[in-house]
Amino acid sequence: MKGMAALFEAGMKQMSKNRLITVPVGLALLYPLLVTLLLTGIRTTDPGEAASPDTAFGVIFMTVPMAATLATGFIMILGSSLLPEEISAGRAGYWIAQPVSRNSYFSGMTAASFAVCCVVTSILFYGTSAAILAFLPYRPAAIVWAFACPLFWTAANLALVTLVSLLIPRIASIIVCLAVAGVSNFLGSVSQVADAVPQGAFSETVRVISTAGFFIFPADPMLRLAMAGLRPADSSIQEMITSMGFATTPPAWQIAYAVVWSAAVFWLAAARFRRTDLA
Amino acid sequence: MMPAALRVEGLSKTYGRLRALEPLTLDIPGGAVFALLGSNGAGKSTFMKSVLTLVRPDSGTALIGGVDSRIPASREHVRYLPEIIRFPGNLTPSVMHGMLLRVRGRGTQADLMERCEQLSCTELANRPFSKMSRGQVQRTALALAFAGEPGMLFLDEPSNGLDPEARIELRTMVREQATRGSTIVINSHLLGEVEAVCGMAAFMKRGAVVASGELSALVRHTGRARIETPSPVEMASFLRRSDLEVFECDHGIEATVSEEAFPGFVALAAGSGIPFTSVEMRRESLEDLFVRLAGGGAA
Numbered sequence: 001m002k003g004m005a006a007l008f009e010a011g012m013k014q015m016s017k018n019r020l021i022t023v024p025v026g027l028a029l030l031y032p033l034l035v036t037l038l039l040t041g042i043r044t045t046d047p048g049e050a051a052s053p054d055t056a057f058g059v060i061f062m063t064v065p066m067a068a069t070l071a072t073g074f075i076m077i078l079g080s081s082l083l084p085e086e087i088s089a090g091r092a093g094y095w096i097a098q099p100v101s102r103n104s105y106f107s108g109m110t111a112a113s114f115a116v117c118c119v120v121t122s123i124l125f126y127g128t129s130a131a132i133l134a135f136l137p138y139r140p141a142a143i144v145w146a147f148a149c150p151l152f153w154t155a156a157n158l159a160l161v162t163l164v165s166l167l168i169p170r171i172a173s174i175i176v177c178l179a180v181a182g183v184s185n186f187l188g189s190v191s192q193v194a195d196a197v198p199q200g201a202f203s204e205t206v207r208v209i210s211t212a213g214f215f216i217f218p219a220d221p222m223l224r225l226a227m228a229g230l231r232p233a234d235s236s237i238q239e240m241i242t243s244m245g246f247a248t249t250p251p252a253w254q255i256a257y258a259v260v261w262s263a264a265v266f267w268l269a270a271a272r273f274r275r276t277d278l279a
Numbered sequence: 280m281m282p283a284a285l286r287v288e289g290l291s292k293t294y295g296r297l298r299a300l301e302p303l304t305l306d307i308p309g310g311a312v313f314a315l316l317g318s319n320g321a322g323k324s325t326f327m328k329s330v331l332t333l334v335r336p337d338s339g340t341a342l343i344g345g346v347d348s349r350i351p352a353s354r355e356h357v358r359y360l361p362e363i364i365r366f367p368g369n370l371t372p373s374v375m376h377g378m379l380l381r382v383r384g385r386g387t388q389a390d391l392m393e394r395c396e397q398l399s400c401t402e403l404a405n406r407p408f409s410k411m412s413r414g415q416v417q418r419t420a421l422a423l424a425f426a427g428e429p430g431m432l433f434l435d436e437p438s439n440g441l442d443p444e445a446r447i448e449l450r451t452m453v454r455e456q457a458t459r460g461s462t463i464v465i466n467s468h469l470l471g472e473v474e475a476v477c478g479m480a481a482f483m484k485r486g487a488v489v490a491s492g493e494l495s496a497l498v499r500h501t502g503r504a505r506i507e508t509p510s511p512v513e514m515a516s517f518l519r520r521s522d523l524e525v526f527e528c529d530h531g532i533e534a535t536v537s538e539e540a541f542p543g544f545v546a547l548a549a550g551s552g553i554p555f556t557s558v559e560m561r562r563e564s565l566e567d568l569f570v571r572l573a574g575g576g577a578a
Contacts, residue, residue: 003351006381013378017369090364093333097359097433098382099351277294277334 003100007108008115010095011082015116020081024074028120031070032127035063039135053232056136063132064227067124071150072157072181074120079161080173082113083273093278106270110162117154125150129230138232145229152258153222157181159265160217166272180217187213188220218258225255283342284309284431284462285330290339292322292329292486299325301487302339307464307479312457314473314494315466317483317573323466324362326483327433331359343431355383356430360420360437362466368409372419375408376426386427394422398448413440425452432456432463438472450476474565482572490572497572498563500538506548507531508555517551533561 015021042055049055086092086109095105129146140146160180165173191210194202214221231238283306292300300322307313315323328334330341332349346353366375376391395401400418408416417440424432438446453463453476467473473480474494481491490497508514508531515525515532523544524535536544541560548558563571 003382006378009381010378013370013374014367018367090361091366093328093331093361094359094364095382096333097331097354097357098379099353099355099357100382101351104351275335278328 003098004104004108004111007095007100007105008111011109011112012115015112021078021116024077025116025120025123028070028074028123029127031067031124032131035059035128036131036135038063039131043135051137053138053235054237056132056138056232057235057237059132059136060227060230063128064125064230065223067128068153068223071117071121071124071154072178075117075154075157076161076174076177078113078117079158080165080170080177082109082165083162084165084170087276087278096278102274103270106273110158110266110269113162114155114158117158118151121150121154125226132230139234140229141231141233141238142229145225146227147229149222149226149229149255152255152262153219153226155262156217156219156222156258156265159262159269160219163265163269163272166269166276181219184213184217184220185223188224192224214254215257218254218261221254222258283307284311284344285464286342286345287326287330288340288342290326290329290341291337292325292334293337299486300329300336301485303486303488305481305488305491307462309462310457310460311479312453312463312465312477314477314480315464315483316470316473316480316569321483321573322486323483324435325486327359327435327464327466331357331433355385356428357433358424358429358431359433360424360435362435362439364420366408366416366420369407371405371407372423373404376423379423383427390426391422394425394452395419397425397452398422398445414442414445417441418445421449421452425456428459429456429461432461433466434463435466436468437465438467438469446472470565470569482569484573494565494568498565498568499571501561501563501567502535502537503533503561504536504541504544505531505533505557505559505561506555507557508553510553514548514551514553514555517553518547521547531555536560 039059042049042059083092083106092105096102126147133140157177161173161177164176167173168176187210190206191214194207194210285305285307287303287305289302289304290300291298291302303322303326315326317323325334329336329339330343330348331354341348343353343357348354366372372395373388373391376388380386380388392401392404395404398418398421400415400422403411403415403419404422408419411419417437421434421437424434437449441449450472453465457463457476465473465477478494479492480494480497481488482497483489505528506514511527511530511532515527518525518532518534526533534544538560545558548555
């Protein structure tokens with residue numbers, strides 16, 4: 001696709017000095033710093049407690065979901081504004097009047113927004129993880145997942161909001177996507193509980209709905225997988241919830257599904273963009 | 280006349296229930312400065328956008344240099360200046376041009392500076408768009424559009440926001456570019472501007488082309504001949520003796536004369552012995568032509 005690399009660069013240049021992007025990125029940097037402050041406090045007040053894997057478990061439980069919430073907000077705002085703003089400002093038409101295809105334009109711009117979202121996700125997730133790992137000496141269960149899954153999670157969220165923003169107005173698209181993410185998170189929790197309790201103790205309908213939630217929007221398991229990978233392997237809390245039947249790590253096929261789902265939704269968004277009149 | 284640089288066949292577009300473009304067929308020859316004229320909503324911008332594939336036509340094709348405009352390569356030498364564009368406020372025209380060069384794969388930064396000089400805006404080349412006035416943005420947008428050697432230019436209301444000096448510079452640049460062989464399609468409501476630079480035009484009304492061709496061929500005679508003379512009173516009384524309807528006007532007279540009778544009218548005036556400096560059949564102004572062909576309100 002000729003011109004895609006140039007359009008990726010153009011997208012990055014446009015966003016690199018855009019306050020809508022730079023201010024949240026700057027604010028995102030604050031979060032790992034705040035986590036660091038929290039950890040400094042824990043280590044100073046009770047060094048023995050800080051050495052316990054259960055403390056790491058608690059800190060992860062407290063801080064990573066918040067990092068995910070902040071990253072979700074950023075992805076929704078950026079993803080919902082990029083293409084609609086390009087179209088309404090006349091820039092999309094300006095670029096497409098050049099010798100580039102709509103696919104190249106879409107791919108270049110979306111890749112640029114994905115790259116920016118990955119930067120923010122990395123700051124929030126990896127910054128928080130790095131702070132926890134630096135201050136609390138413990139052995140993470142699966143560090144590879146902790147590092148890979150936030151990127152899959154970002155891709156799924158961005159794919160959803162990119163598609164929805166091309167179908168409905170911007171603010172409505174943010175509301176819809178946040179609602180989908182919230183419901184998906186809730187259904188993910190329900191699904192975990194349903195898996196933990198014995199067959200028959202949980203309504204089959206609820207079990208089906210919670211499973212369907214994953215297939216409709218598979219971002220939530222990526223977040224759970226990232227947290228599971230970061231959690232201490234030898235925490236007593238971890239052992240307790242495992243003994244209760246809670247699956248600590250979603251199966252690997254869920255990652256593959258999330259990747260395929262994200263690619264398919266990006267493809268749908270590209271198809272929608274190809275049919276959009278840039279009037 | 281050169282072969283068609285742009286050939287449009289049966290191009291049509293509907294927005295919901297609104298028929299924005301009736302199936303439209305048009306040839307624009309290479310090297311022409313071609314005006315699209317019509318009231319608001321006549322379909323001029325939709326025509327440009329359909330040709331450039333910014334909107335998806337319901338039917339028909341547009342060939343740029345013989346290549347279907349849906350193929351990106353057909354637009355390699357095409358430049359487009361939209362009526363409204365908000366460039367990223369944080370970028371400068373130089374950076375924007377650099378990005379366009381990467382997409383086009385040809386040209387140099389010097390191309391932009393050359394055009395900026397022509398439009399007296401070299402100091403704006405490295406200024407962020409957010410720090411420019413509306414007219415300054417338009418100047419730099421024009422410089423971006425003309426930079427390099429465009430084969431075909433689509434200019435949608437290019438004079439928007441320009442001061443009189445910049446308009447003169449734009450006219451000069453359009454004429455020069457046409458002499459270099461570029462085909463220029465202009466959509467404008469400023470008939471004076473159009474008259475000054477365009478040799479051909481298409482008049483659009485409710486999405487259809489009602490007339491097109493050389494402007495000189497489209498204008499009609501008004502049925503009046505004009506004689507410029509230092510003695511209008513004497514000339515008028517002389518002509519009235521031949522049962523002609525004569526009106527005195529500034530620096531001469533006008534008489535109701537058909538095109539066929541014009542040679543006899545000239546001979547009559549010459550035989551009067553009254554001095555005169557010129558005699559001509561009066562033609563419609565572009566404004567008259569616009570009202571006759573494209574007037575009657577928006578679509």
